[in-house]
Amino acid sequence: MSDIAALPPLSRSRTKWFAFGALAVAAAAFAFITVGGIGDNLVYYWGPTELVAAGDKAIGATIRLGGQVAKGSIQQARGSELSFAVSDGKATVNVRTKSVPPQLFREGIGVVVEGTMKRDGHFESQRLMVSHGNEYRAPASGEKPDMKKLIESTTGLGEAERSRKP
Amino acid sequence: MADPSRPSPVPGPGAGFAFMGLGASLLAAGSYLGLFVAPRESYMGDVYRIMYAHVPTAWNTMLAFTFAFGAALAFLLSANFKWDARHEAAVEVGVVMAGLLCLQGSIWARPTWGVWWDWDPRLTTTAVMFFAFVGILALRRFVEDPVKRATWSAVATIIAYADVPIVYYSVRWWNSLHQMQSSPETVSAVFVIPLRTNAFGVLFFMTGLITLRTRIASLRLRQEMAPPLPEPAPVLAPGAAR
Structure with missing residues (x-):
């Protein structure tokens, strides 16, 4: 697969400048949206x-x-x-x-x-x-999660889970 | 390196299928845990379970486009067409994933938010990302010269990639309907295991797809760049002397 590189008559020094140019445009667009004033004018809702x-x-x-x-x-x-x-x-x-x-x-x-x-x-x-917020909570009482079954079926991850518990 | 006039054969599809198989097994295990073992969420009930598909898709869509960005950059810096094949594969798989992402999000939004879609910053920037990369696929179709196609689309991918971090940070920078990123602190431990299993499942499945698609792109590139066939022998008039 690597050998298709050798086939086209493409000069690397020329495409290299395309890379720098594209990176500069991308960075400028990113900066314009983030630190430029555009962010203050994009208001999805008012408080x-x-x-x-x-x-x-x-x-x-x-x-x-x-x-x-x-x-x-x-x-x-x-x-x-x-x-x-x-x-x-x-x-x-x-x-x-x-x-x-x-x-x-x-x-x-x-x-x-x-x-x-x-x-x-x-x-x-x-x-x-x-x-909806970014919180996802299992019910505190009633429907009990089957922790043991979870740990059994994912052995490696179970270790991390147990060590996190106080 | 071998004689450049006789390129080595493109590797077979075995690795790609192996990745897909591993991904599918992890997805089966994670989805089983998420759908049948993990409890319901306190407020959302069973609806939250679409998280096990949506969040892994979101993470891996961004990874696919990040790989496409890296491949585009590597192509321009090295002028090596193996990176063009990888670039094409990653953009195409990323577009499929981004489309799925919007569909899953819509299905989840209807019962929770009450609407299928709204132009909130996260959804809008994600739609921009989707259409930008669809545009790059179209650009590749329109350009017949492989050198121009590879160069122009690599430049386009690098510029379009500026939107990807904006998608990620949109929920922090602006007021949005979409929630902020969750973390292990905001997600109960029982939900984390199926989520991570599916995240790796999608990752491996996607890696398999990109590997297979790269192979197709490499084979096609090789065909396009093959030296022209020798002139056909002149047709002899019937009865001409040999």
Whole structure:
């Protein structure tokens, strides 16, 4: 396989400069996106604090609001309408939506809602999304994991698992 | 090295199939542990089990494109066409993996987030990565001269690779719907074993695919670069004297 190298009339000194050029373009693009100003203008959602601070400027435009569902704020009101408060610990925005919440929707979970800020101070949402954190926990009680079976079937990994336990 | 005018035979497909077999066995073991032995997740229930396919696919997609980047760079620095064959293989396998990644993510997103897709930074940068490398495959198809094809696509891969670290860090740099990277601290120990088993399973399976695809690319390159066949003998008129 290595011998196909010898076949084409290709000068290495010429392709070498292509490598440096391409690396320079890639590095410049990467730097432009990361340390350049573009990152500050890419906003997927606003937090409640930013939304409240924006005041009247936020009214009317289609935006996304992200935060946690405040404790005790979930209410089923007027038929299919659902209302709850989105909080980031500092500010809170009341949200009304007619969309059906996903199964994971509950107090304290992260949500991203898409919609518009109304003049009376509530956020009218057409799209409700639940964001799941990066934690995956086995149930503490009830359904017990069969640790022994797991370790038996993956011998090498079992050692590391046992040594990690205090 | 042997006489360059008589290239040594391309190695057989044995190694590639061996890698795929090893990967498939690990995937079978890891998926069994993940689907039948590991408990449900506290909040997501059984839905979380798609993690055992999605997370290994994500890690290995990035590895495939990283290998493609390395191969593209190695080709330009060495002008050795074995790196062009590896580059082609890694981009193609990486594109298949990235496509699977988006499908799996969508299937997982619907029951957890409530939507199939949203233009959040992680999903958007991943889509850009997918289409950039699809474009490189198209570029390779359009260019007939093997030298130009190898050089241009290597340059394109190096530039497109700038997006790969952005995909990885997108969940840290920007607000996103997608969760941040998990670590052993955020994942219960019982979930870690099937996850790692499947990660190595996908890694070996993918290595086998890249090995086999490299072989195909090498054989094709050799055919393209073979010296032209000798002129056909002139057709003799019937009855001509011999």
